[in-house]
Amino acid sequence: MKSLDELIDTYKDFPKEGVEFKDVLGIIQEPKVFKELILRMSSSKLIKKAEAIISIDARGFIFGSAISLQASKPMIVARKPGKLPGELFKEHYSLEYGENSLSVQKKALQKFKSYTIIDDLLATGGTVNCVSKLLESNHKEVAGLLVVVELSKLEGRLKLDFPIESYIKY
Numbered sequence: 001m002k003s004l005d006e007l008i009d010t011y012k013d014f015p016k017e018g019v020e021f022k023d024v025l026g027i028i029q030e031p032k033v034f035k036e037l038i039l040r041m042s043s044s045k046l047i048k049k050a051e052a053i054i055s056i057d058a059r060g061f062i063f064g065s066a067i068s069l070q071a072s073k074p075m076i077v078a079r080k081p082g083k084l085p086g087e088l089f090k091e092h093y094s095l096e097y098g099e100n101s102l103s104v105q106k107k108a109l110q111k112f113k114s115y116t117i118i119d120d121l122l123a124t125g126g127t128v129n130c131v132s133k134l135l136e137s138n139h140k141e142v143a144g145l146l147v148v149v150e151l152s153k154l155e156g157r158l159k160l161d162f163p164i165e166s167y168i169k170y
Helices: 033-043 047-051 059-071 126-136
Strands: 009-012 018-023 054-058 075-078 088-095 098-105 113-120 141-150 164-169
Touching: 018 088, 033 164, 047 059, 047 113, 047 141, 054 059, 054 088, 054 126, 059 075, 059 088, 059 113, 075 098, 075 126, 098 126, 113 126, 126 141
Parallel strands: 054 075, 054 113, 113 141, 141 164
Antiparallel strands: 009 018, 088 098
């Protein structure tokens, strides 16, 4: 079986010059590896501690939905602008190559108190911090963060004050 590292491609200068983009899509093209990863992630203590998970647009949805199904946990989505209907909570953030915002439906946050955040990659921590702020400003708890890839040299982990599990580090 191929390792996670073998399935992650690096694209230099994408989406802008100076960025080395780590593409995790090769993992989902190898069903055995993807299944093993989802089984490991869904059995994490961070998943067991939370009432629900919140997945970040867009690649976080791939992993989050599979984890949600495997762990029998509800999944809430944090989406980029213009992607969600209804009343929304919105938070802005900066990342290594620009600025953006994420929104969550107000109705979706009403049912649950604690969440584990799911994304494909942790870089500077801007996106995850945005979701964390959004949750905490609505009196919700963050049980932790699960990511497939962590870019250690960007020190995103240092900006977050909750447990983090990553499955491959660069």
